[in-house]
Amino acid sequence: MKTVAVVVGSVREGSLNQQLGRALAKLAAGKLAFRFLKIDDLPMYNDDLWKNPPEAVTRFKRELEAADAALLLTPEYNRSTSPLLKNAIDWGSRPYGKSSWMHKPTAIAGASPGAIGTAAGQAHVRTAASAAGALLMSQPELYFSARPGLIDADDAITDEGTRKFLQGYVDALAAHIDRLVR
Numbered sequence: 291m292k293t294v295a296v297v298v299g300s301v302r303e304g305s306l307n308q309q310l311g312r313a314l315a316k317l318a319a320g321k322l323a324f325r326f327l328k329i330d331d332l333p334m335y336n337d338d339l340w341k342n343p344p345e346a347v348t349r350f351k352r353e354l355e356a357a358d359a360a361l362l363l364t365p366e367y368n369r370s371t372s373p374l375l376k377n378a379i380d381w382g383s384r385p386y387g388k389s390s391w392m393h394k395p396t397a398i399a400g401a402s403p404g405a406i407g408t409a410a411g412q413a414h415v416r417t418a419a420s421a422a423g424a425l426l427m428s429q430p431e432l433y434f435s436a437r438p439g440l441i442d443a444d445d446a447i448t449d450e451g452t453r454k455f456l457q458g459y460v461d462a463l464a465a466h467i468d469r470l471v472r
């Protein structure tokens with residue numbers, strides 16, 4: 291089964307994006323294996339650290355490279371992405387010429403309580419991930435406008451229309467990966 295490295299730009303307890311990631315993992319079960327990567331122990335990006343790279347950095351790059359694909363889930367902070375996610379994208383993109391994102395089939399999605407469901411934040415992730423070499427899934431887009439109860443305590447989607455849409459998103463990601471990875 292193809293593996294997807296899930297990188298979530300929020301690690302707070304009760305994160306809507308972590309919850310969306312778990313719901314998508316559930317919908318992908320049997321088709322794609324989701325692996326949630328740890329990014330909150332990555333230091334703030336500093337080129338000098340490459341002289342003696344922290345274990346968190348080498349682990350993150352190794353895990354990202356081992357996955358067939360990536361899924362980036364971003365919160366929207368001030369109409370951009372979170373520093374946590376941008377930092378992970380930047381670490382993965384270096385050293386120059388050794389980007390772990392290079393040619394990686396990658397999808398971008400995000401959840402917020404706002405009406406535009408991270409549309410503005412995702413645009414920034416798209417720019418950075420594309421610059422790092424990821425092969426982005428352009429359609430469908432997933433701007434998840436979260437409301438209480440839409441995802442239940444077992445990470446199941448309670449609204450049928452939303453569940454079908456998210457299932458279609460996961461299926462499109464699987465097809466995107468199949469097109470690019472043998």
Ligand code: FNR
Pocket residue numbers: 300301302304305306307308365366367368369370401402403404405407408
């Ligand atoms: C936000 N939030 C937010 N929401 C939004 O839709 N557009 C925005 O520009 C912002 N800006 C913003 C800035 C900062 C610094 C914070 C902390 C929050 C609200 C945000 O969508 C909400 O807190 C989400 O719940 C964050 O995602 P997680 O942590 O639930 O995954």
